[in-house]
Amino acid sequence: MSAKIRIRITDELEEINNLNNALFPGAALGPLLDSSTWWIAEYDAEGVWTACGYAGAELTNEGQYCFLSRAGVLRMARGRGLQKRLIYVREAWARKHGATHAWTYTHASNVPSMRSLIRCGYVPYLTTPWQVEGVQWVYFKKALSHGPTVMGPIFHRTE
Numbered sequence: 001m002s003a004k005i006r007i008r009i010t011d012e013l014e015e016i017n018n019l020n021n022a023l024f025p026g027a028a029l030g031p032l033l034d035s036s037t038w039w040i041a042e043y044d045a046e047g048v049w050t051a052c053g054y055a056g057a058e059l060t061n062e063g064q065y066c067f068l069s070r071a072g073v074l075r076m077a078r079g080r081g082l083q084k085r086l087i088y089v090r091e092a093w094a095r096k097h098g099a100t101h102a103w104t105y106t107h108a109s110n111v112p113s114m115r116s117l118i119r120c121g122y123v124p125y126l127t128t129p130w131q132v133e134g135v136q137w138v139y140f141k142k143a144l145s146h147g148p149t150v151m152g153p154i155f156h157r158t159e
């Protein structure tokens, strides 16, 4: 696989849905497909840009916060820190839209995802638990600006 990877915003929802179904079997995007803004990561396959990852984000709490809604990297493109790049592009978008904080959650067993978030400056926090029975989720947040460091309650339920 070529080392050259580009990330671009996309409205090709069918492609995003296909990537999600390949990377998250059994976890359909549902309403997130329409409510999130999407980015696609592509590698240069001998002159043809070919998908290798995707990520979504949406503004919550009247634009104050940015929810990192989903991210995935195909196996062949893993190990290059692509999730971190996908986090940074979404943060840049969120800052442009005036968001002060970003937040997300991962499955408690998802070490690569948690490591990427921590490397990008996210910290875990406690919130009203939206727990699927028997499954633990870890919530992460990050201040995007030099504004208030305290993040109020999040009341946007996505799934």
Ligand SMILES: CC(C)(COP(=O)(O)OP(=O)(O)OC[C@H]1O[C@@H](n2cnc3c(N)ncnc32)[C@H](O)[C@@H]1OP(=O)(O)O)[C@@H](O)C(=O)NCCC(=O)NCCS
Pocket: 023, 024, 069, 070, 071, 072, 073, 074, 077, 078, 079, 080, 081, 082, 083, 084, 106, 107, 110, 111, 112, 113, 115, 116, 119
């Ligand atoms: C999570 C995911 C996006 C990470 O892909 P990636 O960006 O290529 O991740 P990397 O290989 O760069 O690894 C990220 C970090 O985890 C570490 N890591 C990777 N695999 C690991 C493992 N099996 N055990 C421990 N650490 C691991 C890496 O060393 C790296 O750490 P660092 O940032 O401290 O250097 C990818 O594994 C994936 O798509 N998984 C399925 C979908 C998913 O879980 N999405 C995220 C939830 S929304």
